[in-house]
Amino acid sequence: MSTRESVELQREQEFIDRLYERVSVLREDAAEGVEDALAPVGNGLQARVERDVLVAERSGLLSALNAVDGSLCFGRIDLHDGSAHHIGRIGIREDDTDRTPLLIDWRAPVARPFYLATGHTPMGLRRRRHISTDGRTVTELHDEILDLGDRERSGFEDPSGDAVLLAALGSARTGRMGDIVRTIQAEQDRVIRAPHRGVLVVEGGPGTGKTAVALHRAAYLLYEHRELLAKRAVLIVGPNPAFLRYIGEVLPALGETGVMLATQAELFPGVHARGTDSPRAAVVKGGAGMAEALALAVRDRQALPEPGAPMIIRHDDGDLVLDWEIAYEARQAARDSRLPHNLARPHFAFHLIDALTTQLADRIGADPYGGPNFLGPDDIAQLAKSVAASDEVHAAVAELWPLLTPEEFLADYLAEPVYLPDEDAAAVRRAPGEREWTPADVPLLDEAAELLGTDDSAERAAAEARRQERVVYAQGVLELSRGSETHEFEDEESEVLAAHDIIDAERMAERQEEDDHRSAAERAAADRTWAFGHIIVDEAQELSPMAWRLLMRRSPTRSLTLVGDPVQTSEGAGGVGSWEKILRPYVGDRFTHVRLGVNYRTPAEIMELAAGVVRAQDPSFEPPGSVRSTGEKPWTRSAGADLAGEVARAVAEMTPEEGRLGVIAPRELHEEIAARLDGITAGAEPDLTRPVVLLDPREAKGLEFDHVLVVEPGRFGTSDLYVALTRATQRLGIVHREPLPEPLR
Numbered sequence: 125m126s127t128r129e130s131v132e133l134q135r136e137q138e139f140i141d142r143l144y145e146r147v148s149v150l151r152e153d154a155a156e157g158v159e160d161a162l163a164p165v166g167n168g169l170q171a172r173v174e175r176d177v178l179v180a181e182r183s184g185l186l187s188a189l190n191a192v193d194g195s196l197c198f199g200r201i202d203l204h205d206g207s208a209h210h211i212g213r214i215g216i217r218e219d220d221t222d223r224t225p226l227l228i229d230w231r232a233p234v235a236r237p238f239y240l241a242t243g244h245t246p247m248g249l250r251r252r253r254h255i256s257t258d259g260r261t262v263t264e265l266h267d268e269i270l271d272l273g274d275r276e277r278s279g280f281e282d283p284s285g286d287a288v289l290l291a292a293l294g295s296a297r298t299g300r301m302g303d304i305v306r307t308i309q310a311e312q313d314r315v316i317r318a319p320h321r322g323v324l325v326v327e328g329g330p331g332t333g334k335t336a337v338a339l340h341r342a343a344y345l346l347y348e349h350r351e352l353l354a355k356r357a358v359l360i361v362g363p364n365p366a367f368l369r370y371i372g373e374v375l376p377a378l379g380e381t382g383v384m385l386a387t388q389a390e391l392f393p394g395v396h397a398r399g400t401d402s403p404r405a406a407v408v409k410g411g412a413g414m415a416e417a418l419a420l421a422v423r424d425r426q427a428l429p430e431p432g433a434p435m436i437i438r439h440d441d442g443d444l445v446l447d448w449e450i451a452y453e454a455r456q457a458a459r460d461s462r463l464p465h466n467l468a469r470p471h472f473a474f475h476l477i478d479a480l481t482t483q484l485a486d487r488i489g490a491d492p493y494g495g496p497n498f499l500g501p502d503d504i505a506q507l508a509k510s511v512a513a514s515d516e517v518h519a520a521v522a523e524l525w526p527l528l529t530p531e532e533f534l535a536d537y538l539a540e541p542v543y544l545p546d547e548d549a550a551a552v553r554r555a556p557g558e559r560e561w562t563p564a565d566v567p568l569l570d571e572a573a574e575l576l577g578t579d580d581s582a583e584r585a586a587a588e589a590r591r592q593e594r595v596v597y598a599q600g601v602l603e604l605s606r607g608s609e610t611h612e613f614e615d616e617e618s619e620v621l622a623a624h625d626i627i628d629a630e631r632m633a634e635r636q637e638e639d640d641h642r643s644a645a646e647r648a649a650a651d652r653t654w655a656f657g658h659i660i661v662d663e664a665q666e667l668s669p670m671a672w673r674l675l676m677r678r679s680p681t682r683s684l685t686l687v688g689d690p691v692q693t694s695e696g697a698g699g700v701g702s703w704e705k706i707l708r709p710y711v712g713d714r715f716t717h718v719r720l721g722v723n724y725r726t727p728a729e730i731m732e733l734a735a736g737v738v739r740a741q742d743p744s745f746e747p748p749g750s751v752r753s754t755g756e757k758p759w760t761r762s763a764g765a766d767l768a769g770e771v772a773r774a775v776a777e778m779t780p781e782e783g784r785l786g787v788i789a790p791r792e793l794h795e796e797i798a799a800r801l802d803g804i805t806a807g808a809e810p811d812l813t814r815p816v817v818l819l820d821p822r823e824a825k826g827l828e829f830d831h832v833l834v835v836e837p838g839r840f841g842t843s844d845l846y847v848a849l850t851r852a853t854q855r856l857g858i859v860h861r862e863p864l865p866e867p868l869r
């Protein structure tokens with residue numbers, strides 16, 4: 125190493141040392157701050173509220189500081205004006221009066237040239253430096269000179285400018301996705317920082333960084349719109365639990381934790397959908413026609429007595445006749461309210477009671493000589509009360525217009541599906557006694573909840589009673605504070621404000637109500653009607669029209685980022701196929717569509733093979749260009765009689781010393797294959813950090829491995845095969861007994 129180089133390294137090391145010293149002071153301060161804030165504060169309401177806010181703020185800072193410890197600083201930009209900034213995962217300031225920035229958050233506008241500047245458009249930069257560290261030790265520097273007229277050299281120049289990116293792409297996988305904050309590419313940066321309002325569709329082939337970009341976008345939005353998004357939370361929807369675990373460490377590593385990650389199966393609070401549907405059933409349940417079918421089925425639960433066969437209701441003053449006409453009129457009036465079923469129910473009951481009361485009054489008060497009815501308004505009110513109190517009337521209302529929960533309603537519906545073509549009804553019919561919900565049921569439950577509405581009048585009454593109690597309590601507290609002030613502050617001159625001077629009992633009671641310690645993400649998870657500040661959907665091509673209806677309800681402001689690749693849509697997943705079709709009902713054509721065109725994962729040799737599979741169906745297909753090639757061609761091997769044995773041999777050869785091997789095989793072969801492989805992990809929620817993982821193509825979606833072994837590819841449909849072939853960062857092997865699909869021969 126030249127003297128020049130060691131001086132440069134030494135300088136950066138000194139900076140990193142200083143940075144960690146500052147971080148350790150900040151961390152101590154934050155920890156002490158949390159402790160202080162946690163100390164008992166007595167019973168004062170205001171003090172308690174303030175304490176909670178402080179605890180939340182300081183623990184947020186503390187967890188961010190703890191989370192970003194590894195490679196806190198990764199870059200530096202030197203500007204023409206002689207200034208320089210270090211770039212890192214979070215922003216850190218000096219402890220001086222100006223609070224001078226020491227480390228610039230990668231999301232800050234000042235950091236942007238680090239990602240965007242080129243020799244052509246240097247954005248004021250002279251030099252961009254990538255700093256690699258191992259723990260707190262600087263290991264490498266890579267410099268790009270952006271001003272070719274500049275003669276100053278550090279000795280660490282990287283002429284191609286992509287050594288750091290290629291090293292990241294070629295490194296062994298860990299089974300957990302890492303962040304890309306050091307090497308975000310310009311086309312990705314533009315997506316990450318796109319405005320948060322409106323709908324942004326990010327499309328790109330396998331490995332173009334869609335997932336990585338979506339996660340960094342979440343981190344960026346939380347930084348840029350902290351106040352709004354901390355209150356309304358960000359939701360990230362992914363295709364399955366294994367995928368969510370795979371991506372689960374990216375945001376914490378960027379210092380962000382206030383995000384809700386969920387699969388479709390988890391989007392109806394209180395239901396954890398673990399069942400499975402046949403592919404056909406999933407498609408039917410996800411179809412747009414289900415909304416109409418369920419709406420009609422709800423109307424069917426608003427019944428009438430048979431014409432000519434009225435319900436007879438006993439009453440002390442003589443039997444009442446609830447016939448078709450009365451029920452029809454009441455039903456019409458209730459439907460005219462346009463309220464959801466359960467909320468329209470009181471209207472139905474009211475009209476029914478009214479009609480039965482009139483019937484009774486006409487009978488009792490009738491003047492035999494044809495004069496006006498003898499009964500006055502008070503008598504009629506009395507009669508109405510007695511009709512309304514009748515158990516038999518309640519039973520009739522319950523029979524004709526039952527109160528329904530989404531779960532009860534959908535279970536009944538799936539036992540006898542109606543308003544569907546016969547073969548669709550047969551596909552979704554649930555076996556009697558089947559209790560598990562499936563992921564495709566979740567949007568149906570949500571739809572049912574919308575159609576039924578929640579009659580929360582009892583809850584609201586209870587909440588109001590609790591509020592009243594708090595008001596009374598708060599009044600008591602204020603009385604006490606009034607009583608105590610003169611004793612505590614004898615000095616006439618001092619103007620000390622007491623609680624009652626600045627707050628009244630109502631407001632104080634409200635404050636107590638706001639005293640909900642859960643984070644926005646936690647509250648959102650428990651609330652079906654929560655409106656998220658922003659929603660990010662990964663593998664968005666997979667979602668069905670019914671799932672889109674659910675998600676759009678959670679985003680009334682239509683602030684969404686959708687990332688996906690229509691070419692990778694699973695057969696039988698019920699995905700919609702085109703963004704226009706998905707979005708038209710919600711935003712018309714008002715959405716922004718961007719494409720990512722570079723494949724960072726799959727080497728060119730593998731991509732060529734995978735592209736051939738799609739091209740066999742669509743000759744005009746253009747795959748994303750691979751950023752690197754490895755020189756290793758994918759291989760195929762014919763297995764003879766013992767397929768599992770051949771798979772076991774291939775696994776033994778391919779298992780990397782460091783890194784991960786993914787075996788992607790049709791589900792029906794999993795048992796046979798797993799029996800021959802020790803320590804392999806498989807199933808619905810495999811441990812992706814183990815060296816060898818067995819998956820089917822659907823489960824492999826969105827994941828990646830150093831090496832991939834595809835088994836019996838002839839059994840996969842085109843898009844599943846395309847997904848399976850594009851999961852490797854290094855090597856791909858194929859083992860088969862049955863004939864290979866044409867493009868793989």
Ligand SMILES: Nc1ncnc2c1ncn2[C@@H]1O[C@H](COP(=O)(O)OP(=O)(O)OP(=O)(O)O)[C@@H](O)[C@H]1O
Binds near residue numbers: 292293
């Ligand atoms: N700028 C980058 N710097 C470093 N690594 C990157 C960059 N962009 C993408 N990658 C890496 O490329 C791989 C593929 O990224 P990602 O999983 O986000 O792709 P994808 O488009 O979602 O793929 P798929 O459609 O197959 O799920 C990941 O390992 C990711 O970390």
